[in-house]
Amino acid sequence: MQNERTATDRIVVVGGGQSGADFVAALRMAGYQGLVTLVGEEPDYPYARPPLSKAYLSGKVSVDDLYIRPPAMYEQQGIDLRTGIRVAAIDRTARHVVLVDGERLPYAHLVLATGGRARRLPAPGLDDAPNVHYLRTLADVTAMRHRFVPGARLVVVGAGYIGLEVAATARQLGLDVTVLEALPRVLARVTAPQVSAFYQRVHTEEGVDIRVDTAVTGFSFALDGSVSAVELKNGERIDTDIVLVGIGLVPNTELAEQAGLAVDSGIVVDEYCRTEDRAVLAIGDCTSHPCGEHGGRRRLESVPNASEQARVAAATITGNPEPYTAIPWFWSDQYDVRLQTIGLSTGHDDVVIRGTTETGRSFAAFYLKDGQVRAADVICSPRDFTAARKLVAARARVGPEALRDLSVPLKQLL
Ligand SMILES: Cc1cc2nc3c(=O)[nH]c(=O)nc-3n(C[C@H](O)[C@H](O)[C@H](O)COP(=O)(O)OP(=O)(O)OC[C@H]3O[C@@H](n4cnc5c(N)ncnc54)[C@H](O)[C@@H]3O)c2cc1C
Incomplete structure (x- = not known):
């Protein structure tokens, strides 16, 4: 346990999302009294993402309801919270991180909690289209929410959890919704065919036009650069006012890679959340961790995983290591x-x-x-x-x- 707060015993956390916020709280719970700096590139206090596609998109809850910890907690717990600034590089030899404004933060331990970003759909003109949206951040919802009005036409590309949750919220708000999935069934990568069939039935009952085995081949654009229609392989065009692309997550591993840490579809960590550099740990969606008795490695995208790895990393750093053995779980709300x-x-x-x-x-x-x-x-x-x-x-x-x-x-x- 540390009794004095000095820059050299500092723990620096990169990423102010679910795992970063849970980690700093767990660290204090575990009795760590040293300096803790949490650097997050988003401007907000750390917030929960699950409501973004559900209650927050539909306007049932406000930003204040999303905060993972009360904003006052950071000051009360002596957490040096830096939001709206990005860590640009890690110098593992000098043991410091460099912020985009050039400031260097020395660390005794560094925790990478960088999460991931929405996978982009590569198509000419799409990145500039004002009505094409992805959903990972509060800013993403702010950019799209005003379009979610009754009668508006929404095309969702990708029938994973986020795509289907947005479809459900949009139907509840009175939008006209079409979901396009290239694979033969919805949620194909994560559930059994029977569960996929159930979700297809529920969405159809709720009035969503679900199309599986349906490849998008292109987009038509209006004069202002918005997408006006989505073009399908069978030659059909679906006119639309909004496009929501939900085709998965790309883990934010670049910082780790540039620092020479192993990356294997996620930052490689052991069951104590340690990278091969004992001063650097990683937690949450950005990690590839051992599957225990299942063998191999896995990268999970869920709040329970982020919270559990946060707890494990705090235990590792405070000298009470316990391996990550929790059984993964997850939830999804639709209608x-x-x-x-x-x-x-x-x-x-x-x-x-x-x-x-x-x-x-x-x-x-x-x-x-x-x-x-x-x-x-x-x-x-x-x-x-x-x-x-x-x-x-x-x-x-x-x-x-x-x-x-x-x-x-x-x-x-x-
Ligand atoms: C719309 C939506 C709905 C979801 N619904 C569910 C659900 O129902 N159930 C469930 O279990 N999970 C759900 N999830 C997944 C869950 O939110 C994630 O698994 C969880 O947020 C992962 O936490 P994390 O800390 O690893 O990453 P994040 O929460 O993504 O946090 C990472 C943070 O690091 C920041 N960052 C990255 N690089 C840098 C850098 N260089 N410098 C500074 N900051 C940086 C990012 O900006 C981000 O703020 C949902 C996710 C989304 C997007």
Whole structure:
């Protein structure tokens, strides 16, 4: 534990998002009393991104409701918060970071919490079109929200979580929504076909025109440079007022790369969030970390992962290292449908549906491997999610018939 705040015992955090904000709070909770500087390039206090595509886009909550910690916390906890400024470089030999204005901040430990940015759709004219939007930041929502008025036509490119959440919010606001997905089903990379079919049904019921297997080939532009129509491979054109592109995330790894740290689709860290340079740690969406018993490495994009890695990194730095073993989980809200997922479904050899995906809006999908429950997607059933968590944690061996049997509560299968 540090008793005096000096520049040489300083911990510098790059990135004032979910993991950066959770990390500085966890560091103080763990008793660290040294100097802590949190540098974030966005101008706002650290805020939560999940409401950006949901309650904040629809105007149900204000910016104040998004803050991860009360703004006063940073001063109360002695956190030197620098917002609206970017870290331009890391000098690992001299152990300092260089801000874009040239200021150098020495560090004893450096924590990279740089997150990621929306993947751009490469098409001529698109970057300059005022009605083409991406969704990662508060500024992104500010730029698009005034267009979300009843009757406006929205085309969403990409049926991942963000695209579908925006589609749901837009329908609730009275927009005319079309979703275009190049793959044969929505959420194809993250869920089973049955869960994809469920979401396609729900969005169709809500009035969204969902088109899968649909490649975008080009765009038509109005005189002011806005996109006026989206052109499809089958020759069709969809007239539109707004385009929202949701085709994934590019992790912000450039700083680490330029500093000579290993990057493998994310900044490579061990289970203690350490890079190969023991003075440099990395947390959140920008990291590639070991999968434990699953083997290999993974990069996760979720609040629970960002928060857990923040806690692990704080424990590592304060001398009480504990490995990151938490089972990944995630949620998504669309209309009245809350999805909660637990575990990693990659590599499963069987999917068992409890309930039905064809009617109603509540069921669970279990992903099994070698007879063990490895992951679950639970729709609108917090009680089943609690039980599913335990089944996944225990890698329970439960037969498909038992999982399907609605007359037996899930918790009895534990
Ligand atoms: C619209 C939307 C909806 C989402 N919904 C959900 C959900 O329902 N459930 C869920 O679990 N997750 C959701 N997520 C994902 C979740 O928000 C992220 O996983 C989480 O924010 C990751 O935190 P992070 O700290 O790693 O990165 P971020 O929150 O992205 O923070 C990184 C910060 O670092 C800054 N930065 C980068 N480089 C520099 C630099 N050189 N100098 C200074 N600052 C820098 C960036 O500007 C950014 O502010 C959603 C994300 C989005 C965008």
